[in-house]
Amino acid sequence: MSAKLFIAQRLSAFVLAFAVAIHLATILYAVRGGLTAAEVLGRTRGNGIFLAIYVVFVIAVAVHAPIGLRNVLREWTAWRGRSLDVALALFALLLLALGLRAAFAVYAV
Amino acid sequence: MIQRQNDKPLRVEVWRGTANGHFQRFDVPRRENQTVLDVVTEIQRAQDATLSYRFACRVGMCGSCAMVVNGRPRWTCRTRVAAVVGDGDALKLEPLRNFTVVKDLAVDMVAFFDKWRDAKGYFESGPQPAEDFAVVPPASPQRQAANEGIECIGCGVCYSACDVVAWDKDYLGPSALNRAWTLVNDVRDQAQAARMQAVSQGSGCLACHTHMSCTNFCPKHIAPTYAIAGLKRAMMRRALGGEA
Numbered sequence: 127m128s129a130k131l132f133i134a135q136r137l138s139a140f141v142l143a144f145a146v147a148i149h150l151a152t153i154l155y156a157v158r159g160g161l162t163a164a165e166v167l168g169r170t171r172g173n174g175i176f177l178a179i180y181v182v183f184v185i186a187v188a189v190h191a192p193i194g195l196r197n198v199l200r201e202w203t204a205w206r207g208r209s210l211d212v213a214l215a216l217f218a219l220l221l222l223a224l225g226l227r228a229a230f231a232v233y234a235v
Numbered sequence: 236m237i238q239r240q241n242d243k244p245l246r247v248e249v250w251r252g253t254a255n256g257h258f259q260r261f262d263v264p265r266r267e268n269q270t271v272l273d274v275v276t277e278i279q280r281a282q283d284a285t286l287s288y289r290f291a292c293r294v295g296m297c298g299s300c301a302m303v304v305n306g307r308p309r310w311t312c313r314t315r316v317a318a319v320v321g322d323g324d325a326l327k328l329e330p331l332r333n334f335t336v337v338k339d340l341a342v343d344m345v346a347f348f349d350k351w352r353d354a355k356g357y358f359e360s361g362p363q364p365a366e367d368f369a370v371v372p373p374a375s376p377q378r379q380a381a382n383e384g385i386e387c388i389g390c391g392v393c394y395s396a397c398d399v400v401a402w403d404k405d406y407l408g409p410s411a412l413n414r415a416w417t418l419v420n421d422v423r424d425q426a427q428a429a430r431m432q433a434v435s436q437g438s439g440c441l442a443c444h445t446h447m448s449c450t451n452f453c454p455k456h457i458a459p460t461y462a463i464a465g466l467k468r469a470m471m472r473r474a475l476g477g478e479a
């Protein structure tokens with residue numbers, strides 16, 4: 127792992143600590159009295175703060191997870207070099223695309 | 236040495252061979268203040284002269300006598316049998332883990348010390364060595380940090396204990412990284428950029444999982460884990476400052 131990846135992993139972990147806490151707290155708070163899909167969408171649609179938080183969350187995941195997975199693969203398999211880096215860059219893009227798609231789906235009207 | 240009459244002999248299982256081999260059983264009388272190294276020596280002198288092992292100082296200074304004793308890496312000259320076997324009488328002796336076995340209990344230390352070199356674990360006076368003695372105040376933070384790791388005897392116990400070494404044969408390992416950290420804190424050294432580069436590469440300090448096995452087993456009570464954490468911080472500072 128290079129110094130840059132290490133720093134990216136630490137910084138994204140820092141962001142995730144907050145994002146995950148907000149995520150879980152919001153879920154617990156929102157479903158206290160039972161909740162329907164329509165009610166959820168009613169709150170998230172057009173909510174800029176909601177969108178901003180989740181975009182940051184998704185970006186942090188897309189940075190953090192592939193770096194960790196790369197370390198695991200390097201330790202447990204013989205996979206090294208460029209093909210590994212390309213594969214994990216693609217994995218990062220996939221996480222980013224899926225995550226952003228989900229966030230926009232509940233934001234857009 | 237005084238033989239303890241009432242005790243049953245030790246049942247000692249000793250590794251014989253190289254990577255492929257088997258355990259051989261020896262019965263060794265128990266003696267007062269007996270160390271594990273005493274047991275090995277007694278086997279070699281009285282029972283089987285072909286047993287290979289290594290030692291030099293017998294007082295915990297040279298770092299050549301380390302073995303895996305009942306599953307744990309230890310310096311055998313300063314490990315008393317009584318402390319290891321407890322109430323029992325079984326002793327199991329193996330060569331250090333993560334090293335190539337030369338024969339029986341003797342391992343090849345070359346790869347281990349090559350990593351000291353690769354981590355730039357040696358003093359570099361630079362093209363123009365200082366003309367006068369450097370004044371290093373004993374209380375300065377750097378001197379204190381170097382002090383913490385300076386007493387390493389190169390025994391390989393930490394290297395044997397580290398799982399990351401087992402997974403990644405290129406991992407520089409706790410001992411070499413600890414040595415590098417003492418030099419990072421040597422204000423006279425002229426090769427800091429090159430050293431930080433060496434310890435920051437893929438299988439350098441960033442590969443450490445902070446398991447602390449090294450710190451747990453080091454017979455000199457050195458904490459390579461903290462040295463490695465120091466290297467990570469130094470590396471971050473350099474990377475963020477644009478130096479690395």
Ligand code: SF4
Binds near residue numbers: 396408459
């Ligand atoms: S703290 Fe690091 S060097 Fe020490 S045993 Fe764990 S992984 Fe190995």
Ligand code: SF4
Binds near residue numbers: 391453456459
């Ligand atoms: S750090 Fe401790 S265990 Fe590791 S080689 Fe040095 S003295 Fe031995």
Ligand code: FES
Binds near residue numbers: 291293300311
């Ligand atoms: S024989 Fe020298 S440290 Fe044990």
